[in-house]
Amino acid sequence: MPVRWSRYNPSYLEPEVKKESYERPLEELSEEEREQMELKTVRPIKAALPTLSSSVFSDPMISKFTNMMMKSGNKVLARNLMSQTLENIKRKQLEKYHKAPENEKDTIECNPYVIFHQALKNCQPIIGLSSITRGGKTYQVPVPLTDNRKRFLAMKWLITECRENKHRRTMMPEKLSQELLQAFNNEGPVIKRKHVLHKMAEANRAYAHFRWW
Amino acid sequence: VQDRHSDNSHLALQAKHTEQHEGRLYNIPLEELSAVFPHGLPHRFQQQVLTFNEARVMVRKPALELLAYLKGSNFSHPAVRYVIYGERGTGKTMTLCHVVHYCSRQGWLVLHIPDAHLWVKNCKELLQSSYNKDRLDQPLQASVWLKNFKASNERFLQEIKTQKKYMWGKRECTEEGRPLREVVEQGLARVRSASDAVGVLLRELKQQSHRGSFRLLVAVDGVNALWGRSTLRKEDKSPVCPEELTLVHNLRKMLMNDWSGGAIVTTLSQTGSLFKPSSAYTPQELLGKEGFDALDPFVPIPVPNYSPKEFESCYGYYLERRWLQHEKGQGWGGKRGMRVLGLELVSSKWAKKLDKLNTDFCTHRDAQSFAVPSVSLQGPRTFPPCASGLISSVCPCTPRVST
Numbered sequence: 001m002p003v004r005w006s007r008y009n010p011s012y013l014e015p016e017v018k019k020e021s022y023e024r025p026l027e028e029l030s031e032e033e034r035e036q037m038e039l040k041t042v043r044p045i046k047a048a049l050p051t052l053s054s055s056v057f058s059d060p061m062i063s064k065f066t067n068m069m070m071k072s073g074n075k076v077l078a079r080n081l082m083s084q085t086l087e088n089i090k091r092k093q094l095e096k097y098h099k100a101p102e103n104e105k106d107t108i109e110c111n112p113y114v115i116f117h118q119a120l121k122n123c124q125p126i127i128g129l130s131s132i133t134r135g136g137k138t139y140q141v142p143v144p145l146t147d148n149r150k151r152f153l154a155m156k157w158l159i160t161e162c163r164e165n166k167h168r169r170t171m172m173p174e175k176l177s178q179e180l181l182q183a184f185n186n187e188g189p190v191i192k193r194k195h196v197l198h199k200m201a202e203a204n205r206a207y208a209h210f211r212w213w
Numbered sequence: 214v215q216d217r218h219s220d221n222s223h224l225a226l227q228a229k230h231t232e233q234h235e236g237r238l239y240n241i242p243l244e245e246l247s248a249v250f251p252h253g254l255p256h257r258f259q260q261q262v263l264t265f266n267e268a269r270v271m272v273r274k275p276a277l278e279l280l281a282y283l284k285g286s287n288f289s290h291p292a293v294r295y296v297i298y299g300e301r302g303t304g305k306t307m308t309l310c311h312v313v314h315y316c317s318r319q320g321w322l323v324l325h326i327p328d329a330h331l332w333v334k335n336c337k338e339l340l341q342s343s344y345n346k347d348r349l350d351q352p353l354q355a356s357v358w359l360k361n362f363k364a365s366n367e368r369f370l371q372e373i374k375t376q377k378k379y380m381w382g383k384r385e386c387t388e389e390g391r392p393l394r395e396v397v398e399q400g401l402a403r404v405r406s407a408s409d410a411v412g413v414l415l416r417e418l419k420q421q422s423h424r425g426s427f428r429l430l431v432a433v434d435g436v437n438a439l440w441g442r443s444t445l446r447k448e449d450k451s452p453v454c455p456e457e458l459t460l461v462h463n464l465r466k467m468l469m470n471d472w473s474g475g476a477i478v479t480t481l482s483q484t485g486s487l488f489k490p491s492s493a494y495t496p497q498e499l500l501g502k503e504g505f506d507a508l509d510p511f512v513p514i515p516v517p518n519y520s521p522k523e524f525e526s527c528y529g530y531y532l533e534r535r536w537l538q539h540e541k542g543q544g545w546g547g548k549r550g551m552r553v554l555g556l557e558l559v560s561s562k563w564a565k566k567l568d569k570l571n572t573d574f575c576t577h578r579d580a581q582s583f584a585v586p587s588v589s590l591q592g593p594r595t596f597p598p599c600a601s602g603l604i605s606s607v608c609p610c611t612p613r614v615s616t
Contacts, residue, residue, distance in 0.1 A: 056541040090538060091264045097535065098266040111538040 008046055013039065015048040061117065061151075068155050069172075084173035086112040089180060109184075119183035123154035125194045127201045132210045141210045142201035157190045158183070165189065230272050230280065230315075236526040238269040241314060249317045251361040253327040253434065255306045265534050271523065273304065275516045276311040282512065283312070283476055288428065291470045294477045294508055296436070299516035300494045305480045306434055308516055312478055313432050321428040321475070322369045324418065324467070326358070329435045330485035332460050333443035339453075343382065344409055348459045349447070355407035355460060359400045362414075370394040373421060379413055381406045393417060412463040419467060422474035429475030431467055435486070436479035439465055440504030442488050465507065479508075 016022070026034075051063055062082060070078035089112040097108045109115055130143040145153070162175040182188030230239070241249075246268050254262075262268045279295060286293060297305045317323050332354050342348040363370065370393045379396070380386045381403060387395050393414060400410025422429040433439075439461050445453040455461045468477055481499045483489055493499050496513060519527065531537050 057539060090536075091260065094264045094535065095266065098264070110535055113539065 009044075012044050012046045015045050015052070016040075017048060017052050017054045019054055059113065061120065062113075064151070065116075065155050068159055081172050081176075085176040085180070086116070088173050088177035089115055092177065092181065115184045116180060119180045120151065120154050120158075122186055123157060123183050123190050123194055124150040125153055125197050126150075127198065128153070129197065129201055129204065130211075132207075134210060139207045139210060140200065140204050141207045142204055143211055154190075154194075157193055161190050161193075230277060232277065234272045235274060235277065236271065236520075236522045238271050238526065238530055241268040241270060243268060249314055249323075249365060250310065250325075251364040252358075253306075253313065253325050253432075254310060258307065258310075265536075269530065270307065270311055270314070271304075271526065272311070273308065273516075273523065275304075275514050276308045279308065279312050279478065279514060280315055283316070286476060288425070288474050289423075291473050292429075292431075292475050292477050294468070294470060294479065294511040295514055296479050296481060296496055296508065296511045297514045297516055298481045298494060298496055298499075300518075301483060301491075303516045303518055305482065305516050308514075309432055309434055309478060309480050313430070316428070316430045317365070319428075321430045322366055322418070323430045323432060324362070324415075325365070325432045326464065327361075327434055328482070328485060329433055329438040329461075329464070330482065330487070332458065333438050333441070333445065333455050334485075334487060336445050339445060339447070340405065342408065342459050343406070344412075344459070348457055348462060349445075349453060350405070350408040350459050352404045352407050355411050356401055356404050359397055359407060359410060359414075363394075363397050363401070369427060370397060373417065373427070375413075375417055376420065381409070408459040412459060415463045415467045419472045422472055425474060427474075429472075431475065431477045431479075433464070433468070433477075433479045435482035436468070436508070437481050437486055437489070437499040437501075437504060439468070440501055440507060441486060444487055468508065479511075 051067070053063075066075070066078045066082045069081060090110060093108060093110045093112075093115070097105060097110055100108060109118075125145065127142050128145045128149065129140045131138050132141045133139075158176070158179055162172060162179055166175045179188060179190060183190050243262070243266075246254075246262065258268075275297065279297075282293070282295070297308050299305050313323050313325055332351065336351050336354065338351070338353055340350040340352060342350045373393045374390050375387060375393060375396065376389060378386060378389050381399055382405075385399065385403070387399060396410050396413050396417075400407040400414075418429055439455055441455065443453050443455050443458070445458075447453055456465075468479070470477070481494070481496060483491060483493055483499060486499065489499060496508075496511075497505060500508060528537075
């Protein structure tokens with residue numbers, strides 16, 4: 001029986017989950033899209049992942065972050081923590097917004113999703129280090145990172161920072177919201193870690209020629 | 214929508230909230246909030262006050278009904294008991310707070326017990342009462358309550374005088390004719406006798422209310438705690454009956470209708486209750502036989518979920534205060550999604566979580582139960598369907614939050 005994690009026959013197509021793509025009238029579609037639609041009527045389709053959602057409020061980055069926060073498969077807890085974090089961010093920003101004078105109100109960003117995405121972008125390193133062994137010695141070689149790797153590193157740093165370097169009794173949503181707000185303003189320990197990595201890469205410029213890819 | 218959120222606090226001052234104001238939100242100035250409600254507001258509402266920097270209470274039918282009864286009641290007759298009941302998250306505590314605010318604006322003496330459940334559970338110190346060997350004192354709870362009572366009713370404590378001499382232990386005593394303030398201060402200074410101070414206070418107020426110099430409002434939230442069971446244990450590990458607690462014993466005497474010159478407004482609450490199933494919400498189920506007989510006869514006031522008009526008003530308020538940040542939540546799609554839940558399910562508590570519904574990310578699995586037309590009416594606390602219009606009974610969308 002075909003399940004997601006078994007090896008699919010290459011003829012199986014990816015499922016299209018978003019409602020909007022089905023609501024477009026035929027005339028709007030270009031040639032290739034029409035061909036794709038014809039193909040979908042004859043070819044089998046892979047089973048959709050349980051985490052794939054057709055809700056307007058779903059966000060792949062948030063899902064990825066929630067999965068990274070999850071421990072021993074407790075997705076319910078991870079999701080609750082995520083939604084509480086977003087609510088915390090919104091509350092803090094709204095409090096600032098409502099207390100601020102009129103001219104400053106435009107500068108305060110209240111949307112937690114915007115803050116989350118911007119914070120992640122600010123935390124992503126541009127260049128990374130990779131260990132390469134030459135002649136018995138291991139060198140840290142500066143290396144460009146793929147988009148996926150950058151995103152992963154940013155999320156990983158945020159989560160480890162919250163888990164390890166904070167007071168034992170503070171709740172995760174509180175810690176996370178504080179970190180995200182700091183990262184949004186380009187300050188805080190995670191941004192510092194990114195800068196440290198950049199400096200190390202700059203210092204090890206000499207070994208850059210060890211890279212062969 | 215514009216005039217719904219206008220500052221109707223002047224109307225509250227003249228107590229002119231009528232049927233036409235139903236669904237509107239009125240503002241309580243923050244200084245007054247800390248004076249009238251040192252304790253007693255639900256936690257979520259307090260958070261909202263901090264976030265929006267203002268306190269807005271919605272005027273709803275049950276509250277209007279209660280206010281009409283209070284306005285028309287005859288204070289020479291024995292005090293009438295009102296019991297506000299309803300399902301979880303429908304706004305019982307907020308109705309009580311509205312009534313308390315109205316009465317304090319009118320100049321009544323308000324005896325507000327924020328949550329009677331706190332007196333029958335999680336008590337670290339239980340002392341044997343010096344007044345009656347069988348009963349147990351709770352110094353911490355009593356002193357906290359006395360402090361908050363003092364904060365809200367300063368001027369009455371100065372005016373009302375004691376009618377009897379009270380001995381606190383072997384050496385201290387309060388003479389006859391001293392202002393009640395001294396009793397309260399005695400309770401705060403000597404924490405061991407705080408519960409007895411509360412008892413004295415209640416007794417004095419009950420005896421003097423019929424004279425007419427002040428109107429007394431007894432507002433108790435979670436009154437079913439007084440007649441339920443408690444989780445406290447004595448030193449020999451035997452369970453404690455709520456009756457054996459001084460605070461509960463005195464409060465029960467206060468709730469009897471043998472005094473005049475005021476009113477008793479109470480709320481049932483399943484959320485903090487002990488040994489009661491989560492589906493119980495009627496007075497019969499929550500009070501039990503003993504409690505029902507003790508409170509009988511009372512005027513029951515049911516509190517339903519938001520009506521369409523109230524939902525619109527709340528939605529508009531959140532839009533105006535920029536609580537609904539997601540762009541999809543603000544348009545027709547998001548609103549329809551929230552409405553699709555069936556307004557019967559969107560109670561006031563869930564309306565406060567409108568943006569939680571916004572941040573909902575339903576899984577694909579839920580789309581399969583789209584064919585299920587009716588959402589299970591097990592109660593407002595079952596996972597509400599997702600805001601995008603997909604209906605699911607299994608979606609673990611929003612977390613359970615205890616009041």
